[in-house]
Amino acid sequence: MSEQRGEGPAPKQTGRRPGPVSSYQAVLAAARREFGTHGYQGTTTRGIATAAGVDTALIHHFFLTKDGLFEAAVGQAFRCDDLPAQIDGDRAQLGERLVAAFLRHWAQPEVNDCLRGVLRSVHTSALAADAVRDLLGEGVLAPVIRQLGVASVERRAALVGAQLVGLATVRYVYRLEPVASLDPQQAAVLLGEVFQRLLVGRL
Amino acid sequence: MSEQRGEGPAPKQTGRRPGPVSSYQAVLAAARREFGTHGYQGTTTRGIATAAGVDTALIHHFFLTKDGLFEAAVGQAFRCDDLPAQIDGDRAQLGERLVAAFLRHWAQPEVNDCLRGVLRSVHTSALAADAVRDLLGEGVLAPVIRQLGVASVERRAALVGAQLVGLATVRYVYRLEPVASLDPQQAAVLLGEVFQRLLVGRL
Numbered sequence: 535m536s537e538q539r540g541e542g543p544a545p546k547q548t549g550r551r552p553g554p555v556s557s558y559q560a561v562l563a564a565a566r567r568e569f570g571t572h573g574y575q576g577t578t579t580r581g582i583a584t585a586a587g588v589d590t591a592l593i594h595h596f597f598l599t600k601d602g603l604f605e606a607a608v609g610q611a612f613r614c615d616d617l618p619a620q621i622d623g624d625r626a627q628l629g630e631r632l633v634a635a636f637l638r639h640w641a642q643p644e645v646n647d648c649l650r651g652v653l654r655s656v657h658t659s660a661l662a663a664d665a666v667r668d669l670l671g672e673g674v675l676a677p678v679i680r681q682l683g684v685a686s687v688e689r690r691a692a693l694v695g696a697q698l699v700g701l702a703t704v705r706y707v708y709r710l711e712p713v714a715s716l717d718p719q720q721a722a723v724l725l726g727e728v729f730q731r732l733l734v735g736r737l
Numbered sequence: 738m739s740e741q742r743g744e745g746p747a748p749k750q751t752g753r754r755p756g757p758v759s760s761y762q763a764v765l766a767a768a769r770r771e772f773g774t775h776g777y778q779g780t781t782t783r784g785i786a787t788a789a790g791v792d793t794a795l796i797h798h799f800f801l802t803k804d805g806l807f808e809a810a811v812g813q814a815f816r817c818d819d820l821p822a823q824i825d826g827d828r829a830q831l832g833e834r835l836v837a838a839f840l841r842h843w844a845q846p847e848v849n850d851c852l853r854g855v856l857r858s859v860h861t862s863a864l865a866a867d868a869v870r871d872l873l874g875e876g877v878l879a880p881v882i883r884q885l886g887v888a889s890v891e892r893r894a895a896l897v898g899a900q901l902v903g904l905a906t907v908r909y910v911y912r913l914e915p916v917a918s919l920d921p922q923q924a925a926v927l928l929g930e931v932f933q934r935l936l937v938g939r940l
Binding site: 653654657663671688695696699700705708709711712713727728 | 776853856857859860861866869870873874891892895896898899900901902903904906907908910911912913914915916927928930931934935938940
């Protein structure tokens with residue numbers, strides 16, 4: 535590991551960030567950009583600290599390690615704030631609403647940058663692959679699916695995760711048409727029944 | 738480009754390979770292993786030539802460039818010889834048969850090595866992404882779907898391609914359970930209806 539642990543001098547603020555909450559957000563925003571641009575292996579906590587205008591020790595204070603920071607940044611890319619709200623509506627349209635929520639989430643530029651970095655990093659870092667695997671399962675999808683009261687939660691989470699990874703990769707990395715150009719709602723209509731089946735259908 | 742074009746001296750055989758057909762196969766086998774291990778960017782035609790026991794000029798004779806060789810190797814990973822035969826059986830089980838054929842194809846160790854390298858390379862090489870995009874569309878899936886006599890061939894090919902990429906990534910790169918451990922037939926039963934819908938359902 536080329537990580538420096540935050541020991542020795544107390545966290546040194548550069549003065550650009552007024553307090554811990556905005557420093558935390560600044561670090562996370564810088565991490566999203568750095569991981570997105572350089573992938574997991576090409577990113578250092580030192581580089582993120584410089585980009586965020588904070589001392590490296592502060593990153594270790596917030597996130598302990600580069601892995602912890604990666605998981606937090608990855609979480610932002612895969613964790614979709616609108617997801618829980620989709621559960622409450624008409625169950626027959628759940629699949630379509632879920633796809634639309636993810637596609638709207640991914641369309642945000644800062645999420646999109648991070649998402650592409652994450653999708654890339656899993657291929658060159660076992661740690662990144664572990665983080666994404668855990669996030670797709672218990673981190674994001676399994677808790678949502680568990681609320682549906684269906685059987686085979688882990689299996690459904692893994693199959694839905696595969697769909698989302700494939701959709702994101704083909705849309706944003708391969709740019710395979712016409713999937714790359716579909717607007718979120720068109721894609722949601724096309725894939726709604728597929729997700730519906732994996733979420734609540736017989737498996 | 739660090740490529741050496743095969744000009745100047747005639748192809749020089751090392752004597753390990755008796756003729757052009759087996760040299761061609763040896764180059765392709767070495768390319769699968771090298772691209773699988775090192776990805777597109779980390780692989781050189783010189784390294785493949787050494788691994789195959791042939792002169793670099795012979796690779797350029799067969800494949801012109803590293804890109805041409807990558808496309809041929811990628812083609813082997815994504816092109817599934819059993820695919821056309823799946824079209825002829827009972828149309829109602831087409832989705833299940835197609836998934837099973839891909840999963841059997843991917844389970845072959847030499848294909849699996851190459852597939853993982855290809856899935857990785859698309860994230861760091863626009864050329865690799867282009868090659869995979871073209872292969873998923875017109876190279877592999879669109880011709881098969883076209884034979885089904887359905888509308889929206891390109892759209893179906895892209896959506897089926899997204900499913901296959903997601904399934905391969907989650908199964909072989911993230912190793913997300915229980916998808917990673919499903920045998921091909923179990924996975925085919927689980928995902929058959931999803932593929933069926935994308936292949937021949939209303940879109």
